[in-house]
Amino acid sequence: MGKVERIVFFSLILDLFAFTIPLPLFPRIIEWYTVREASDPNGFLSKTLSSVSAIRETLYKPAQNSQRWDIVLLGGLLGSVFSTLQFIVSPYIGSLSDKYGRKRILLITMIGNILSAVVWVQSTSFASYMLSRVIGGLSEGNVQLAIAILSDITTPANRSKALAHVGIAFAICFCIGPPIGAYFASQPVPPSVNTWGHELNVYAVPAIITLVLLVAETIFLAVALPETRSKKPLSEYDDSAEDSKSNKTSHHRASVQTRISLLKTLRRLHFLFLGLFSGVEFTLTFLTFDLFDWNNRQNGALIGSIGIISALLQGGYVRRATAKVGEGVMARRGVSSCAVGLVLLAILPLFVETRPTIATRLLQGAAICMAFTSATVVNSLTSYASLQCDEGIDKDTGKPVAEHPQLVKGKALGRFRSSGQLGRALGPLLACASYWTFGPSATYAVSALAMFALSTTMGSIVPGSS
Secondary structure, three states, X not given: OOHHHHHHHHHHHHHHHHHHOOHHHHHHHHXXXXXXXOOOOOOHHHHHHHHHHHHHHHHOOOOOOHHXXXXXHXXXXXXXXXXXXXXXXXXXXXXXXXXXXXXXXXXXXXXXXXXXXXXXXXXXXXXXXXXXXXXXXXXOOHHHHHHHHHHXXXXXXXXXXXXXXXXXXXXXXXXXXXXXXXXXXXXXXXXXXXXXXXXXXXXXXXXXXXXXXXXXXXXXXXHHXXXXXXXOOOOOOOOOHHHHHHOOOOOOOOOHHHHHHHHHHHHHHHHHHHHHHHHHXXXXXXXXXXXXXXXXXXXXXXXXXXXXXXXXXXXXXXXXXXXXXXXXXXHHHHHHHHHHHXXXXXXXXXXXXXXXXXXXXXXXXXXXXXXXXXXXXXXXXXXXXXXXXXOEEOOOOOOXXXXXXXXXXXXXXXXXHHHHHHHHHHHHHHHHXXXXXXXXXXXXXXXXXXXXXXXXXXXXXXXXXX
């Protein structure tokens, strides 16, 4: 791992650690605001929950704890708001980084993230908490720009290995961030911290930890990260047999129009996959709550185990195998694994009452399949997309030269990430509607068929994945 790769990886650990801390707190935060603002039926939260309840009642009427279901769904909607804002802003962040430099735009987005955490610390109303989420959704650019930076400094031969560090950082932080957030949620703010005398959010301690991490990340990036936008890659790719072998799906020699067309295809696949996969992720806790009566600790252990397996796969198998089989094949394997996992989830409800042990084993098998999917698909598709954005090198200056406006890395990768964020925004909502209307078996069975269809489609339209 080179110097810049180490810097990017460490910054991602700090950023994603801060990002994952509040994830398990959404339902609890909403419950706190519900109690706090119960006396105001015309308040923002009351109106929002009423709308959520009306939508939910058209699809599903639970026998008990209807308010709890509405709070869980609103927590999911908060995630959808974040993803929707990312869908809107990601292409602009990428384009600005092409024009003004990766480091400068990254530091500006970090200021927005810090502001979001500051608002969260002091958000004693649901409206102010929503404001912090909106600021965060419009500001988050670390992952997107980290991918652009790694694409700047690597050649097609080592691109997949470098980008695997992004997935490893995700897996590590999703293992440790949520449990730490849940632990510190019960800790009071030390009196010495609240010196300004204002009332703080009930979960101000996790918010303060998030703020400290973001400030540390910003200082670290300002000091350690060099600008990479106009830098020459570490080593220019050539026609060597090793390069050809290690990157079967590199399309840097394809025509401009071919690469533009392939980028459009990859954006569409990214949207469809994450739309399906994010729905599965979101409804998985519904399944364990409904059928197994699991508590938060058990759900946390399940999600954590998926993250651990995913990190091990990315650090070991994926980084090596991708160099041999290519990004397209690896992505298709991950989609197929998800389809198998969905089949296991679809038949699981049939055994809960009669054979609970088998039902538990089916859930564990599905978790392993999802871990493999998490370790492969997004990283492989992202790497594949970045390979289409390679710019020519000016022989006189040694600097990158854009071959076409749509192939400039920042803009192209921003649009690619934007398509995935749209899938993340819509997927949970559609999956919830299906889960409540048709039940888990039908929902996961249809999702499995869609995943198998997506895998088959990838084999026919993505070069190197058949």
